[in-house]
Amino acid sequence: MKKGVMRPGHVQIRVLDLNEAVKHYVELMGLIEMDRDQEGRVYLKAWTEVDKYSVILRESYEPGMDFMGFKCTSEEVVEELRKELLARGCEVEDIPEGDLKDCGRRVQFRAPTGHLFELFATKEQTGKWGVGDHNPEAWPRGLSGMRASRFDHCLLYGPNLPETLDLFSSVLGFDLAEQVVAPDGTRVAQFLTVGMKAHDVAFIHNDEPDKFHHASFFLETWHDVLRAADLLSMTDTAIDIGPTRHGLTHGQTIYFFDPSGNRNEVFAGGDYHYPDHPPVTWDADELGKAIFYHDRQLNERFLTVLT
Amino acid sequence: MSVLVALEVTSGSEITLREDESLLRSMERSCFMLPKIGCKGGGCGLCKVQVLSGEYELGKMSKKHVSELDKLNGKVLACRCYPKSDLTFNVNTTNR
Ligand code: FES
Ligand SMILES: [Fe+2]
Numbered sequence: 201m202k203k204g205v206m207r208p209g210h211v212q213i214r215v216l217d218l219n220e221a222v223k224h225y226v227e228l229m230g231l232i233e234m235d236r237d238q239e240g241r242v243y244l245k246a247w248t249e250v251d252k253y254s255v256i257l258r259e260s261y262e263p264g265m266d267f268m269g270f271k272c273t274s275e276e277v278v279e280e281l282r283k284e285l286l287a288r289g290c291e292v293e294d295i296p297e298g299d300l301k302d303c304g305r306r307v308q309f310r311a312p313t314g315h316l317f318e319l320f321a322t323k324e325q326t327g328k329w330g331v332g333d334h335n336p337e338a339w340p341r342g343l344s345g346m347r348a349s350r351f352d353h354c355l356l357y358g359p360n361l362p363e364t365l366d367l368f369s370s371v372l373g374f375d376l377a378e379q380v381v382a383p384d385g386t387r388v389a390q391f392l393t394v395g396m397k398a399h400d401v402a403f404i405h406n407d408e409p410d411k412f413h414h415a416s417f418f419l420e421t422w423h424d425v426l427r428a429a430d431l432l433s434m435t436d437t438a439i440d441i442g443p444t445r446h447g448l449t450h451g452q453t454i455y456f457f458d459p460s461g462n463r464n465e466v467f468a469g470g471d472y473h474y475p476d477h478p479p480v481t482w483d484a485d486e487l488g489k490a491i492f493y494h495d496r497q498l499n500e501r502f503l504t505v506l507t
Numbered sequence: 508m509s510v511l512v513a514l515e516v517t518s519g520s521e522i523t524l525r526e527d528e529s530l531l532r533s534m535e536r537s538c539f540m541l542p543k544i545g546c547k548g549g550g551c552g553l554c555k556v557q558v559l560s561g562e563y564e565l566g567k568m569s570k571k572h573v574s575e576l577d578k579l580n581g582k583v584l585a586c587r588c589y590p591k592s593d594l595t596f597n598v599n600t601t602n603r
Contacts (some may be wrong), residue, residue, distance in 0.1 A: 216549060216567035261570040263550040438547035461550015461569070505545035505553060507569070 203373030204277030209269045209320060209449040210253065210300075210402065211354055211415050214260035214507075215461055217444065218242065220459040221257050226434055229417065229464065229505075230330050231255060232346040237301050242284035246350045246417060247329040247340055252302055254351035257413070263460035265349050265412035266353050267316035269306065270372070270394070275321045278384040282307045282319070284371045286428050297322075311367060313358025319372075339440040346428040346466055348417035350461025351388070353399050354464075357406035357506055361387055364403055368392050377473040378448050387489075389482075391448060398471045411506040414455065417463035424451045428466045440501055446470075447490040448482060462507045513594040515539065530556070530563070531585035533591065541585065541598055550588040556585045561594030581588050 222242055225231045243253035244292040247258035248363070251271070258266060269358025272278050285292050285307070295306040304322025311317055313350035327333055334441035339347075365387075371424045377398055391399040404413065405446040419425055425443045431466075432439050432454070438461060442454030449471035457463055471480075488497035511524040513533065522537045524530070531554050534541060539598035545553035552572030558581035564577065573584060582600050 216569065263548070263569055351522070440546075457546040457550075458547050460567075461546030461548030463546065499544055500543060503579050504543070505551040507550040 201374055202394075203281065203371070204273045204374050205270050205281070205319065205374070206273055207271055208254075208351060208353060209251065209271035209323065209352065210256060211268045211411075211413060212241075212243075212256040212258060212266040213262050213458075213473075214262060214265055214266055214460070215458065216260070216460040218257060218259040221259075224437075224458050225255065225257065226343070226344065228345040228431060228437065229466070230343050230345040231342075231417075234326070235301050243301060243320050244342050245329065246348045248349045249342055249351070250325050250327055250333075252324040252326045253287050257298065257443045262347040263412075263462050264410075265315070265354065265356070265415070265457075265462075265507075267308065267318055269318040269320055270357075270400075271323070272319050277302065278307055278319050278321050281371065285309050288367070288371060290367070294310070306308070309357075312363035313356060313403055314411075315358060316410075330447035342473070345431055346424070348466060349420060350418045352397070352416045352418045352467070353401055354415050355402045355404065356402050357360060357411040357413050358409045358442060359405065361390055361403055365390050365392070366440065368401075370475075375475055375477075375479070376479045377471075378480040378482070379492055380482045380484055380487060388484055388487075390447070393473045396472050398451065398473060406506070408506075412462060413506055414438070414463035414465045416467060419466050419468045421468050425452050425454055425466060425468050432456050439494070441492060441499055444495065447493040448453055448471075448480075450493070460507070461505075463505065466478065511590060513561070513590060513596060516595055516597045517599055527589065529566075529586050531589055533590075534585065536577040539547040545586075545588045549584050550583065554584060555600050556588070557597040557600045558587055558588065559583050559595045559597060561574070561596075562588060562592040563594065564589045564591060571591070574596070 235243040244255040302324035376391040378391040402406035451467040453467040545551035549568040
């Protein structure tokens with residue numbers, strides 16, 4: 201049931217060297233630098249996004265994800281969901297308006313997987329970059345690199361998948377769109393959506409909590425994915441795998457790493473989900489094909505290289 | 508200037524080094540395979556090696572995987588290690 205959570209709104213990523221990271225996310229991936237704050241954080245957006253930013257980079261001694269934020273339809277929804285989180289025994293932290301630039305109050309909570317999430321409803325809208333919303337052209341000129349069109353989802357690794365699914369579905373209104381199930385019935389991967397996309401956030405079981413697998417960005421076509429791969433070679437950027445296709449969600453994809461070792465994905469295509477659709481299930485013994493549809497086997501890195 | 512070489516002591520392999528190239532990249536070019544290669548960005552800790560002798564500079568590395576003590580003991584990430592002289596190293600570190 202929909203509870204007023206709309207979509208992934210932003211992700212804050214820790215990087216070892218801010219300048220190298222900005223160069224990667226801006227020049228190579230094609231995000232646009234929108235702002236910086238007193239703490240030195242850098243705010244980026246992808247060009248089709250209407251909100252001012254979707255990616256925040258923070259310099260740290262350890263890479264990884266600080267938090268992922270979901271945008272809600274109204275401040276009332278944020279308040280209501282805050283109450284429901286508290287009633288479930290979740291600890292919440294209220295972050296005042298303005299802590300993130302041009303963003304309203306945020307309510308943070310930790311999922312049973314160990315990851316920090318937040319809900320918010322208000323952020324400055326600067327419109328689609330370079331085209332706006334009045335007689336807009338098809339796309340803006342002057343985009344760099346891969347020309348990523350939007351921040352799409354994160355894949356996160358941690359324990360307690362059942363509790364996390366329950367929290368996301370019963371409190372936040374997410375649906376289970378796809379899953380990987382072991383022979384004994386244990387769910388080892390769960391892909392959750394809060395709209396029509398194949399996934400807005402996904403989790404894979406891992407004993408260590410709060411691990412970051414990747415942040416993913418949408419491209420329009422398979423050709424754009426191939427072009428992204430070309431750019432990775434031109435810039436000698438570490439590629440993890442691809443271009444290939446996922447079995448799960450069937451997206452056409454490439455995985456690579458930012459200069460701090462955080463994994464990124466760009467992808468095109470993929471399935472869609474309506475609330476009346478039953479979850480798509482992959483058997484754990486087909487995990488290789490579920491993740492990398494063509495290789496049909498996992499590379500070692502998929503399960504072990506995390507930040 | 509003569510060509511710099513790194514000697515991996517467990518296998519006895521010699522790896523030619525290039526200026527401004529990480530030890531990991533030199534290993535890859537020489538088709539010397541580390542047991543595991545990860546993110547190549549100092550973030551995942553998989554490429555940790557033990558440098559036994561030689562001069563090198565270090566790029567930024569996740570402190571979760573390399574402590575100050577590790578650095579003093581030559582336990583560093585090959586993807587962030589830039590050799591400045593001939594080197595000997597071991598792909599086996601005690602606390603991988
Ligand atoms: S390969 Fe990940 S830290 Fe070197
Ligand atoms: Fe993904």
